[in-house]
Structure formats: structure tokens, C-alpha cells
Amino acid sequence: MLRIRTVCKLLGFCAVLGGGASLSLAQGVDRVASEEDYFANVPVVLTASRLEQPLNEAPGAMTVIDRNTIRLSGARTVADVLRLVPGYFSGGWNGANPVAAYHIPVDDYGTRNLVLIDGRSVYSSAYLGDTHRGMLDVMLEDIERIEVLRGANSAAYGANAMFGVINIITRHSADTIGGEVSLTYGDSGIQDRRARLGFGDERASFRLSVGDQRDSGYLNVFDDLSLSHLHGRADFKPTVRDDVMLTAGVTYQSGGEGFAVDAYNPLHTVYTNDVYLNGQWRHQLSDADELQFSINYMEDWRKDVAYSTDAFHILMDYGGIGERTNMEVQRKTTLSPTVRTVVGVGYKDEKTRSLPLYATDDWQSFHEERVFGTLEWRFTPTWLLNAALFVGQHSQAGLYKAPRLMLNWLPTPEHTFRAGVTESMRTPSLSELNADIRYYLGGVLVAQEFAARGLARPEKLRSQEIGYLGRFPNQNLTLDVRLYNERLVGFIGVEKYDNAATGIDDVKDYMNKPGFEIRGLESQMRWKPFEGSEIWWNQSFSTLDWENPVLNARRERRPPQHASTLAWFQRLPGQFQLSVVYQFLGSMTWRDQRDWLAAAHRTDVRLAYPFRVGRAKAEASLTVQSAEGSRPFFLPRRNLEVGRRTFMNISMEY
Template sequence: MGLVVTLAGVAGVGAHAAERSVTEEDYFANVPVVLTASRLDQPLNEAPGAITVIDRQTIRQSGARTLPEVLRLVPGYLAGGWNGANPLAAYHIPMDDYGTRNLVLIDGRSVYSTSYLGDTHRGMMDVMLEDIERIEVLRGANSAAYGANAMFGVINIITRHSADTTGGEVLLTSGDNGIRDRRVRIGWGDEAASFRLSVGEQRDAGYLNAYDDKRLGQVNARADFKPTLADDVMVAMGVSYLDAGEGDSDNENPPHKIRTRDSYVQGEWRRQLGFDDELKVSASFMEDAKEDFATAPNDRATRATYPIPGAYFTMDYGGLGRRANVEVQRKLGLSDSVRAVMGVGFKDERARSAPLYNTSEWVSFRETRAFGTLEWRLHPQWLLNGGLFVGNHSRAGTYTAPRLMANWLLSPEHTFRFGVTESIRAPNLYEYKADTRIYTDVGGLYVHEYAATGGVQPEKLLSKELGYVGRFKDLHLTLDARLYHERMQDVIRTKLYPHPETNPINGRRSRDYVNLTGLSLTGLEYQLRWKPFSATEVWFNQSVGHVKWDDPGLEQHKERRPPKHTTMIALFQRLPANVQLGVIHERIGSMTWRAREDWMPFEHRTDVRLAYPFRIGANKAEVALTVQSVNGPATFVRVQENFQLARKSFLTLRMEM
């Protein structure tokens, strides 16, 4: 939704944060300070939602090459993608192939695509894992703080302050399955003015039996300034290029190449007006461009609806999207027991694509918004948090998203949380204005594929939850659990309907985007972190859940069915000679990312990473061997096409100067 709310702000780490004297120890203690749930910095046990924090050391120890692989460490999250070039993560249930119901923030900048279906998986490629300070993942709805896209989770990525990355870094990775990665980073400056430039490239061959080779290029720059003791300024910009294979054996999506370019510029100014009083102004501009064009022979004799021998049809899903966003926010302490945050914002979102919208003109919408959160400590053991987001959308109209949550601090080590949240997802431009046609080289129009009437309404989610955060000091153990029931209404889907331009050649009708059905989600998830020794850390996640579609047909066909249970266990161990061992084992129950024909059986996956740090003169270095899916290839996502997740081994050399 285009928010620019830098939730660790310019700081990235506590040493650079002016607000409330937050320190690095606060963030990485057993009860870390988090900023994602309500836009207020607060201890994890006082946040109005369940949050998982992953720091940069854990990201490195996981052996992950992509952000969705990192998110496997979060209870309830599923990592997948319709092919290996388009990895994505879904919370609870894979509602689509694009992650449109996740809000993904990079230093407060929302990264979903404007031009097509609001996908977030491409935006996740805008950041390099090595530049991340930490990731805060709010598990659950949070439109009360962030508006129309924060329906199934908020993934808040906070990059490192440029003053913490002075010097240079070189990273080289090589392995099987076509893995060839390289990265260079240079940083300079001091606490008054500091700068970072990161350049990287990733290559791999994707899934087995799929046409999805990937080459991803990334350039990111960040500058931080401190003109006065009370002011902090951050400016960031970047561009990412993806060149990847797409398609399968089905002639309706023939193998071809896609090329995308995502670019952005953002800025933020913060002024500390008092001990508990801060003003923040932020702005961003983003552009996403995509080339996705293919031709295929219209010669499949098995379909009587293709009566033109020798003809070719063309498909084109390319386009250009732009989003401009500005926001003003004020955080302040109203008394010793009451804190508040309030703000207003505006965004303009537009797309241009003759193939998708049947016009060379821009299609667009605008949104103005106001939001606020009030935190009231009415008793040393009781904390109330109320939030409200009001948006005025030029197509969806006015909507509200409230939240009321109570935290009962039974003791400093044990907290119970309960409350209710309402969230929405506003339809994207394609769902409002799609007008997509496919043509043959003879005979003209082949099919009017999508013809949206624009009558679709926002999706709604009512979420009720009971949470627990416990810290057992003597055992060096923490436990975070969430029990939830969520009711989703007006789920947006496509539906065939009689249309005046129905193709007389094949009799196929156009599809419209409509609010077709609803569903209910009930489940329990928990995360246990145990540090029995200073050199040993164990993570243990489990989630169990059940989904029920209101539509009997979808229920019978097991449409978009998540696993009933998932388990993840991770061991991070420091061995003699400071050798680092990381092992992640994941067990996922049978599920489908799509419909029942792509039903995935029960799968398990084990990743192992072994790293040895050393020095070359005064420079730090590390060599690491990572093996993903040690247990071998596994059927993945597209079962009918026999797509498989390959076993991958790769060696990484890293040097810091």
C-alpha cells in the first residue's frame, strides 16, 4: 500500500536511534524491543500482536539465499513459488501465486507491484540478505496500523545503518544447480554522514523439470545524515533486474523469457522534539516494469475449440507501474501511562499496459489515509492498545480498520494477549480494470481473457486471537504462542460471465473479478527458542490449522488448502575453532498451492550449513559449505508438471575489509 514508515528508522540498530534511548541490547535480548505491531517501539511481550524477530546473524547461519527461505523460520509461514525464479512466502494459506495479502516493508517502503496483480515476491528481491539488520514478522492481521494490504502478516525488513557498514565486503558463491552468486559492498563516512553502495547478482537453474533459470541483478545505495543532535535523515535508492525462464509444457503458457526491472528512491527525515516526542516525514517513488511476451502454435488437436490450423496466438502480460507515496507521523507521550502515534498519508498508484488494460493511457487510483494508535497502561499488569486506520480510496471508497488488544502482564516473564482486529484488502488495479485479450496471427481475436467490470469490493478479515509470551530465565528458554480464529469475507476470485465480446471462434467467455465466497481459519502456532549453552541455540516451531471454504464446490475440490500441520526445528551451534554449524529441518503436511490436481504429499526438507571464520591479515573472512534439501529432490508446487525442489550444494567465500 505504499507506506513509507521506517520502523527502525534511519537507525537500523539502537546505537543510532534517538527514540527512548533504545540500544542494541534491547533489540536482541530475550524480550527484544519491536516496532512493527503498532508503530510504537515496545518490548515484545507488550506488543499488540505475535512477532518473530530474525537478526542478521541468524539469517547468515540459516544458509538461505532468498528472503522466503529465511521466512521458513517463522511459525505459520510457507515458502514456495510457482517456479524457482519467483520465490514467495505465504502466511496461513497460499491464497494466490503472488503474495498479495502479505504486506512487505523494506525500511518502511511497501514493495508490492502496481502494474499487474499486486505481487510482493518481486519486491522481496529488492534487498540483499547481507544488508539486512533484522526482520520483524507480525503474524496476523494489522490493517489498523498499515491499511489495506496488511491482511495476512507484515514482513518488516530493516536494513543496516550505513555507519555500521563502513569498509568493504566481497562475497562469492558457487555450486550445483547453476548457482553463481557474487556481491560487492563498499561503505564510508562517519556518524555525521555515512554511505553504502551494494552491488550483487544471483544465478541458479530453479526447479528440476522446469524452465525457470534465473539471473537477478541488484544495486542498492543508502545514505544517512545527522545534521543536528535532534535530526536524522535517510536517503535510499536502488534497482533490481530479473531475467528468468517462464512457462511450462502447456501451450497456453509456452516456455519463454520474462524480464523485470524494479526501481525506487525514498527519503525520511526524523526530528526528536522531546524525550517521548518525535516527528517523521517520509516519501518514496517506485516503478516496476515487466516484459512477458510469448507466442505459441494453435495446433492442439485435442481441443476442438482451436479450429485454425497453423495459426499462432500471442500472449503478453507486460506493463509499467508507478507509485508515489508521502506520509507524516507524530509519536508522543501524553502522560506517564499513555503513549500515542498518529499520522496522515497520501499515495498515487498507476499502471500502463495496452496488453493488460486495452488502452495506452494510465489507469490509476489515489488514496488518502489517517491512522492512530493509543497505548494505555491502566495498571502495572494491564496494557490496552487501540488502533484505527481510515482510508479514502478513489475506487474502493472509504474504509476503516480498527483493533483492540489487551496485554495482561501476569509477571515480568509471562504475558497473555487477547483481542480482535479487523482488516481489509483493497482490490488492485488489475482486479478493477483488467481488459486482456489474446490474438491469433490469423483470425484476429482468439479470446477476451479478462474483462473486469470494476464492481469488485474490498476483502474483509475479522481476526480473534489469544497469545502468550513467556520467558523462563533459569532454562534460557522463551515461548511465543498464538491461538486464532479468522473469518474472511468477500474473497476476490474470477468468474466466467456472458460478455458481448465472447469469441465466436471458440465460444470461451471472459472472466470478471468478483467477491465470490468466504472462508474460516482456525489454528494454533508457537515458537520455542532455547539457549542451553552460550554456543548452542535451538528453535522449534509448530503450527496446526484448519481452513473451511463457504463455497461447497471449493471445499470439495480442496481449493488453496494449506497443510494441517507444519514443524520446523533449527540448531545453531558453535563448534571448536569457532566453526559454525546450522541445521534446519522442516516437515510440511500434505497441501496444495493451487487446486487439487497439484496436491502435494507430505514432505520434509533438511538444510545444513558449516562455516569456518578466519583472517587474512587484518581482514575478516569466512568460508561456508551449504547443502539444501539434503534428503534429495522433493515434489513442489506444480505436481502435474513434476516440478521438484533440487538438492543444492554451494560454497560461499566472504571477506570483510
């Protein structure tokens, strides 16, 4: 378990989150957060509103997954862990590109889902604004917990939080003093190796983690993955009122891509490289007043080159480099026993350079200034109002605003009813604004795939939701239910036009098109029926309707109407630990009816045995993923299948 002083430091991890160590109770009295707050049935969360608060007071539905559950799940990627979150589906167009996002068929690159690692957003500037690569920028063993807000949250975080926030919080370096090694081997080419070294004391502590992950991806497709990590974290406490965190790292990935029968997407390897620097400083002005400053930099590089396999052998290059610098200052204040606020300002500079993607060596860029604020007001002992507003000024897409109003009623400490409305936005990526992709043969322009004219404007998502969170102590059970209606306006899609500038017809551009409406019901139950046993049961039901009837007719990007996950974590006699995760996905399509997928099941089983070698803690485990065997996935017409995987892991920590 974490030391209490280290848990308190967790409050300062995220640049976009409030710090401090006080939280408001139902009676309106402040107290210091204890270790039990973070691991109780109603834990303290950091993600929903930039204010740390008990889960039952958060202005939205949330799922919290701690590091022990991550380990027990048998997952090898963050995308796989997120199968434990209602409404989140994991997949990817091939095994080298694992993706998990909310409403994933209409967001299969994760562009509308904000992913944070220690407060640093990890979407790509170089390509499509996607987050799937960014989720590979952390090793599971370094994660303390993952908090997921399900639903719109641009009111707190801005343009990329349209479909929710995945907040990954890594372990404080003071809690990883010593060393760790881990080895995983199995079929499907699985070879994972990891090592960690930590040292220091309470005033200054450091961690260095290195790792390598490999597998052969899906069946019947070239998508071998090789992923290498190097991450460092340092934590300092120069005074009793100050906490400083520094992180840095690099991730290098190579992954198979393409098909032998596709002349314009032939077999080739894509190389990517992410580098980041992240710094956060938290200063306690008083017991009720805190100032926080953060700055981070990310560079993502992509090499994606192939030649068409037809008679013309056209060079196709989708590579480039992206850079993002982000700065933010926020101040959190407790104005009275019933009122708390957080206000802040931020600046982001984002740019990318790619001759093949933009037909120029010049940098394509935008900058964004932002202001935000949240007010939490307990106007009676049982009624809590959360009002938030985010205003951004995008240099290319213009001004956008994202408000939220949420009301929580706590008739008893064990039961919370929630209702509210929010509006979220997604600004166009640099590709959607400026893409210019041309193909040459012998120095002569022969084709132009994209020529964006900068016409795309921000997408808007209008959401209404009601929810319930109940805790039943006598039964060791918690229940979370969310009923929602979300309407997306101005969906950014592809249209064709005749480009008079180059004389080429049917050139693609990104433009706002009719959107869609999603109505759904989600629930998550956690139950501890007896000592050493825990059961998670998630359900999601949804219906999507496009405003364009043609898209409805061809079942465009149709999510499953029903999905369910049942996880059972059981401690057995003799110290053995059994985990079984069963998932059901109703019929769906990632593209259109040509690739309609029938309903599918997946069962993962993990058996582990912890033991000691001298003073070192060790564990050996055997995991079988998709125990039922292979099943069609993503593009059935290309014979893509996910196969059964079996692998063993042994880890030692000293």
C-alpha cells in the same frame, strides 16, 4: 555489535513506524533504549503498532530474525529465511519466483501480506499486486533484521497488511564502513557475487552494494534465474534532533517461464526491472514528541511476451509498467508515563500502463488518502491496552476502515497474556478492477480472457486471537503461543460472464465470492541449552474451510494441517559453526486435488569456518539444501520437483 548511537537511529528507519528512543516499562516509567534492548530475549520491536516497544507489550505475535541468524540459516533469499517464522511457507510456482507468505496456498502471490524495506512497500503495481518480486529487492547481507507480525495488521498499515507484515530493516550505513566481497558457487547453476563499499562518519555515511545472483531453479522445468542488484544508502545527522535517511536502487531480473507441452504458456523468458527512491526525515520536537516525514517512489517494469505454439501463433503479452508514489507524516507523542500515541496522515498515487493488459495505452490509476492512529494506555502497572484505527479513502474501491483492540496482561515481567480482535481489509489491485485482456489474429479480435467491470470491493478479514509470551531466564528459554480464528469475507476470485460489448462469451471478471475460515495454533520456542548453542522450534496447526462446499470437496488451496521447523545453531570446537534446519510440511495443495502433495521433509545443513586475513574478517562455508534429495513441489502433474543443492561461499569484510 551495533554501536548504541546507531541502534537508536534504527528507530527512524521506517516511515510508518514511530521514532524516538524511549520505551514504556511494565511499571509505566520511560527510559532510553539501550543496545541490550534490541538483542535481549525480549527485544524491542518496531513493527506491531508504529510504536517501538518490548516484544512482550506488542499487540500481536511477532518473530524477529537478526542478521546473524540470517547468515547461519544458509538461505539465499528472503523467502527462504521466512521458513523460520511459524505459519509462513516458502515456495513459488517456479524457482525464478520465490514466494513466502502467511496462509500461502490462499495467498500464493503474497498479495495479502505487506512487505516493507526500510519503510517502503514493495508490492507490484504493474501486475497482480504481488510481493514476491519485491522481496528480491534487497540483498541478505544488507539486512540488519527482519520483524514479522503474524496475523492481521491493517489497523496500523492499511489495505495490504491483511495477513501480516514483513518489515525488512537494512543496516545503517555507519555500521558498514569499509568493504566486503562475497562469492558463492555450487550445483544447480548457483553463482552469486556481491561487493559492498561504505565510507563516511557519524554525521554523514554512505553505502553502495552491488550483486549478481543466478541459479537453474527447480528440476524438470525451465525457470533459470538471473538477478542483478545495485543499492545505495546514505544517512545524515544534520543536528542532534534530526536524522535523515536516503535509499535508492535498481533490480533487474530475468527468469524462465512456461512448459514445452503448454500451447498457451510456452517456454519463454520474463524480464522485470524495479527502480526505487526513498527518503525519510525524523525530527525530535522534544524528548516525548517526534515528527516524522517520508516519501518514496517505485517503478516496476515487466516484459512477458510469447506466441502460442498451436496453429494460430497468437501473441500473448502480459507486460507493462507500474508506478507508485507514497507520502506520509506522523507524530508520536508520550502524553504521560502511562499513555503514548501516534497519529498520521498519508497519500498514495498508484498507476499502471499496459496495452495488452488493459486494451488501451491510457494510464490506469487510483489514489488513496489515509489517516491512522494508535493509543497505548497502561491503565494499571500490569495491564496494557492498545487501540488502533486506520481509515482509507480509495478512489475506486471507496472508504474502508480497519480497527484493532488488544489487551496485554503482564502478571510478571517474564509472562504476558494477550487477547484481542481486529478487522483488516485488502483493496482490489488495478488488475482486479480494470483488466481487459484481448487476443487478436490478423488484426481481428478472436478471444477475450478478462474484462473487469470494476465490481470488486475490498476483502474483509475478521480476526480473534489469544496469545502467550513467556521468558524463562534460568532455562535460557522463550515461548510464544498464538491461538487464532480468522474469517475472510468477500474473497476476490474469478467469475465468467458473457460480454455483450465484444460479443464474446465466458469472459473472466474479478468479483467478491464466498470466503473461508481459518482456525489455528502456532508456537515458537527459542532455547539456549548451553554456551554456543541455540535451538528454534516452530509449530503450526491450522484448518481451513471454504464457505463454498464445492471448493472444500476439491481441496482448493488447502494448507498443511501441521507444519514444523526445527533449527539448531551450534558453535563447534576450533571456531567451526554448524547449522541444521529441518522442516516438515503436512500434505497440502497449492491449487486443487489434482496436485495434492504428500507430506514432505527438508533438511538444510551448513558448516562454516571464520578466520582472518590480516585485519580482514573472513568466512568459508559449505551448505547443503534439501539434503534428503529431490521432492515433488507445487504442480506434481507437471513433474515439478525441488532438488538437492550444494554450494560453497567465501566472504571477506575489511
